[in-house]
Amino acid sequence: MGDIGEALMWDGVQCMINVFVVHTDEAAPLLDFRSGQVVPRQVKVYDLEDEDDRLPGRRVTEYDLIFDEVPGHLPGYLEVCLRRACKVGVVSWLGFEGSFNFNNLLTPDIANLVYGVCASGSPAELALEVEERAGERWREVLQRHADALAT
Known part of the structure; x- marks a missing residue:
């Protein structure tokens, strides 16, 4: 899978897919990330604290697969991961390890670090190649989803 496959092997020993979900639940939604023969060895769940209340009434949970x-x-x-996350969340995205910051939610500054995004009721969109993530079209896709966070 080239670019994205290599990037997901961030420590050279294991593959980690980071799924971020913006939701309104009090606790982290229970999500099943198994799909056919694809089963994560482990799923770590983190509630990310929004100290400055940038997303009033919403929470962000990170799932490390x-x-x-x-x-x-x-x-x-x-795509399966994003669709499942969007069933319980407002907006969900896939980002590389270390890409999350409440100051840069889906902004152009981090477009190269986000490789998938989905909003509730919309199809999942992926940018698996470096060139795609560096392009204007991807920045526009992320901006559209960032705008959905503001509503």
Whole structure:
């Protein structure tokens, strides 16, 4: 899977897919990230604290899906992850490790660090190549989803 597969093997030992979900639930929504033969070895869940209340009435939960290797049929699996996350969230996205910051939610500054996004009721969109994530079209996609956070 080239670019994205290599990037997800961030420590060279394991593959980690980071799913971020903006939701209104008090607790982290329970999500099943298994799909066919693709089953994460471990799922770590983190509630991210919005100290400055940038998303009033909403919470952000990060799900770190850990695998021993990059899952087969990666694009399809990433879409499944986003669709499931969007069933419980307002907006969900896939970002590389260390990409999250409440000051830069889906902004052009981090467009190269976000490789998938979805809003409730909309299809998942992926940008799996470096060139895609660096392009104006991807920045526009992320801006559209950032605007959905403001409503």
